[in-house]
Amino acid sequence: MSEGNGNSAYGRKAFKRSRSHFTDRITADGRDGRPVEAGRYRLIASRACPWASRALVSRRLLGLEDALSLGVVDPVQDDRSWRFTLDPDGRDPVLGIRYLSEAYDARQPEYPGGVSVPAIVDVPSGKLVTNDYQQLTLDLATEWKALHRQGAPDLYPAGLRDEIDEVMADIYEDVNNGVYRAGFATGQKEYEAACAGVFHRLELLGQRLADRRHLVGDSITEADIRLFTTLVRFDAVYHGHFKCNRWKLTEHPVLWAYARDLYQTPGFGDTVDFDHIKRHYYQVHTGINPTGIVPLGPDLAGWLTPHHRERLGGRPFGDGTPPGPVREDEEIPAQGRP
Ligand SMILES: N[C@@H](CCC(=O)N[C@@H](CS)C(=O)NCC(=O)O)C(=O)O
Numbered sequence: 001m002s003e004g005n006g007n008s009a010y011g012r013k014a015f016k017r018s019r020s021h022f023t024d025r026i027t028a029d030g031r032d033g034r035p036v037e038a039g040r041y042r043l044i045a046s047r048a049c050p051w052a053s054r055a056l057v058s059r060r061l062l063g064l065e066d067a068l069s070l071g072v073v074d075p076v077q078d079d080r081s082w083r084f085t086l087d088p089d090g091r092d093p094v095l096g097i098r099y100l101s102e103a104y105d106a107r108q109p110e111y112p113g114g115v116s117v118p119a120i121v122d123v124p125s126g127k128l129v130t131n132d133y134q135q136l137t138l139d140l141a142t143e144w145k146a147l148h149r150q151g152a153p154d155l156y157p158a159g160l161r162d163e164i165d166e167v168m169a170d171i172y173e174d175v176n177n178g179v180y181r182a183g184f185a186t187g188q189k190e191y192e193a194a195c196a197g198v199f200h201r202l203e204l205l206g207q208r209l210a211d212r213r214h215l216v217g218d219s220i221t222e223a224d225i226r227l228f229t230t231l232v233r234f235d236a237v238y239h240g241h242f243k244c245n246r247w248k249l250t251e252h253p254v255l256w257a258y259a260r261d262l263y264q265t266p267g268f269g270d271t272v273d274f275d276h277i278k279r280h281y282y283q284v285h286t287g288i289n290p291t292g293i294v295p296l297g298p299d300l301a302g303w304l305t306p307h308h309r310e311r312l313g314g315r316p317f318g319d320g321t322p323p324g325p326v327r328e329d330e331e332i333p334a335q336g337r338p
Pocket of ligand 1 (some may be wrong): 021048050052075081082102114115117118131132133
């Protein structure tokens with residue numbers, strides 16, 4: 001089970017993330033019986049969830065919106081987990097289901113692994129295909145190429161994969177998952193180790209990014225997406241709710257400018273809903289925040305201020321171009337934006 005409602009992490013001192021359960025891959029050659037096909041699959045995501053948000057960014061950058069439709073769940077789960085209460089009649093308009101668990105049940109009745117996002121569902125059968133958040137975005141970048149928009153960036157270039165994988169492994173361990181280990185620790189020592197690890201790795205990443213615009217090569221890659229999805233949540237939820245409070249992102253000049261640069265790049269900030277992020281963490285993890293009170297801050301205005309990272313050079317989209325405007329039905333409501 002993943003972190004669930006936060007309470008499942010208690011009863012042991014260190015938080016452990018379980019492995020994703022369904023790992024079928026949607027590929028160009030359809031070797032798992034799931035060929036890439038426009039309109040056949042639906043991505044189900046929570047805008048609150050950092051793992052799902054990777055897929056939201058990739059889908060936008062690659063221009064897969066028409067090929068891979070999107071269902072967004074309510075940021076606050078109930079005891080049956082993720083639900084489609086943001087949609088008319090509380091049903092996903094394409095799948096016709098009220099709970100994401102229905103797609104999991106259609107795949108394997110009462111499977112014990114827990115219901116998580118991101119999830120890709122096969123529309124004709126209504127069955128979950130994959131909730132393998134680590135592989136999912138790599139496949140969007142490499143296997144879905146035939147359906148990418150013209151000018152889509154190469155987010156996982158063949159010649160840079162070793163370096164990207166290495167950077168992402170450290171980011172995953174110490175940053176993406178490190179904040180969860182700090183937040184869900186129930187022992188002082190475990191919390192301190194995780195929290196120290198978060199900031200140690202962030203300092204190293206800050207040094208790496210001091211004189212280069214992106215983490216690997218000179219363009220945006222999957223590594224930047226994975227760091228961004230944690231950084232954009234940092235001050236809103238990880239600093240307070242998860243007690244990763246040695247410093248705020250806004251106090252680290254390099255990482256704050258790096259995060260703003262990406263936030264202001266089409267495909268990144270236009271997927272972020274700070275309202276969903278805050279309500280999910282503060283209302284769902286009742287073990288950590290029993291009152292469920294959602295703080296008013298932080299002030300988000302800074303996200304739109306100049307970052308001056310162009311000075312470092314780099315070509316954010318390589319030989320490609322930025323994505324066009326967000327579809328009207330996927331725009332972030334005003335309360336979720338700076
Ligand atoms: N699928 C992965 C990672 C994805 C994940 O943890 N997603 C969270 C949201 S951020 C989730 O859906 N958790 C289940 C829940 O909260 O009910 C896992 O099982 O650990």
